[in-house]
Amino acid sequence: MATSTRRRSAAKSTKGKRKKQYTPEQRAAFAEKRKAEVESLQEQLTAAVVEFASSEGWAALLKKMAQRSRIMRRYSFRNSALIFAQCPHATAVYGYDAWKKRGRQVRKDEHGIRILAPNTITLRDENGEPKKDEHGKEKSITVFRPISVFDISQTEQADGAPEPETADGAEFPEIGAKVQGTAPAEFMDRLTACLKSLGYSVEHGDTGQADGYADPETRTVRIGEGFPEAHAANVLAHETGHVQLDHTADMAEYRQHRGRMETEAESVAYIVCAVAGLDSSVSSLSYIAGWAGKTPEKVQETMIEVGQRVTEAVSAILAFTDPDEDQGEEPGTTETADAEPEAVPVAA
Known part of the structure; x- marks a missing residue:
């Protein structure tokens, strides 16, 4: 059989298609936005894989992850890497308000560790009603926004509050393991x-x-x-x-x-x-x-x-x-993500 390098364009299904008709300009704008998104993800992926292939740098990262399993259990692989890159000695990481609930206060002038938090947004029509798919389920998208978190070393114990328990002996995800959790709807x-x-x-x-x-x-x-x-x-x-x-x-x-x-x-x-x-x-x-x-x-x-x-x-x-x-709302009526749930009154 002759070698083949042809590419096939996926033909779209028209089942359940919305009645709203987009203008050529709107479709072109979406196509350009999608192209930029895919290219950006490809660049990020290349950088991440190249870093992974650096045995010295990656071995050090894996060692940190193994030693600090509490972070790996709470945060995604990507956010764990971001945490260790900004705070190599991190052992327990939470948001500002979450630390307060645990009896600790972030010290003044501490710089937050920036990570990407997922935020699910319900898609709405021009009347403000939730959009639904062919199964009657509300449509939503997940966007990521930067937020600040802090390591325990950036906090101090509040008066009368107990020290947080350690995470010694906890399990952590194996690199190269199965992706955990559920798949996005549909x-x-x-x-x-x-x-x-x-x-x-x-x-x-x-x-x-x-x-x-x-x-x-x-x-x-x-x-x-x-x-x-x-x-x-x-x-x-x-x-x-x-x-x-x-x-x-x-x-x-x-x-x-x-x-x-x-x-x-x-x-x-x-x-x-x-x-x-x-x-x-x-x-x-x-x-x-x-x-x-x-x-x-x-x-x-x-x-x-x-x-x-x-x-x-x-x-x-x-x-x-x-x-x-x-995709999202009609032009000019795009719903924005909610404000960051945890205000961070210190330097980001």
């Missing part, structure tokens, strides 16, 4: 619809040692059983990436260029999941670094090489998982 259904448009069906069952695979002979994507829902969604996004990128068109070509193709597929999965509000860093970064190269320099070279193919595939898949007709 995310897997929309990935399945994307695969269906490409001629593939989805099933769950025994996948051997793999988490999932795409079989070009039966035109089937199979996802392993027993995974957390979030991890199953990440695996489904990965296999959708393989199919969208035509990696299954010629299996001999796939075997010859497996490193590049696995890097592409997981990069697609990471970005598609991120747009949906699912952080797959704990699984994706180590997976990509393992296939992209043995040195930070080779990793960066590979990531730059696959960048264009990844962004094209992501755009096609997002037409299903995050289509423009489901």
Whole structure:
């Protein structure tokens, strides 16, 4: 079979489409915004994987994470990394008001540790009523906003308050582990619809040692059983990436260029999941670094090489998982995120 590098554009489903018709200018503005978002995520992913491939720097980070499991249990992988980068000695981290509830006061003039907090926003129509999907569920999006948190070393004990208990012996997530939690609403259904448009069906069952695979002979994507829902969604996004990128068109070509193709597929999965509000860093970064190269320099070279193919595939898949007709409010009526819940009366 001849090698194939063609790209297929995902045709949008019109089922349940909103009655509102966007103008060409509005659609162009959305497309430009989406392109910038995907490119930004690709750049962030490249930087994170290159850092991961630096054994000296990453080994030190893992050691800190292992020693400070309380942070790893409370915060995402990405925010844990942000915390340790800004405060290497951090052991227990909470917001300003959360420390007050624990009997401690943030000292005056302490600088907050900046992390990204998820904020779910309900989408509303022009009358202010919640928008609903075809199943009658309210539509929402997740956005991330910077907030300040503080390590215990930046606080002092309030009069009469007990010292907080230690976290010795607590478990922490293993790097390269399964993505924990639930998947965003409708995310897997929309990935399945994307695969269906490409001629593939989805099933769950025994996948051997793999988490999932795409079989070009039966035109089937199979996802392993027993995974957390979030991890199953990440695996489904990965296999959708393989199919969208035509990696299954010629299996001999796939075997010859497996490193590049696995890097592409997981990069697609990471970005598609991120747009949906699912952080797959704990699984994706180590997976990509393992296939992209043995040195930070080779990793960066590979990531730059696959960048264009990844962004094209992501755009096609997002037409299903995050289509423009489901985006936010009509122009001029965009709902904004609520104000930060914890006011921080010290230097940020």
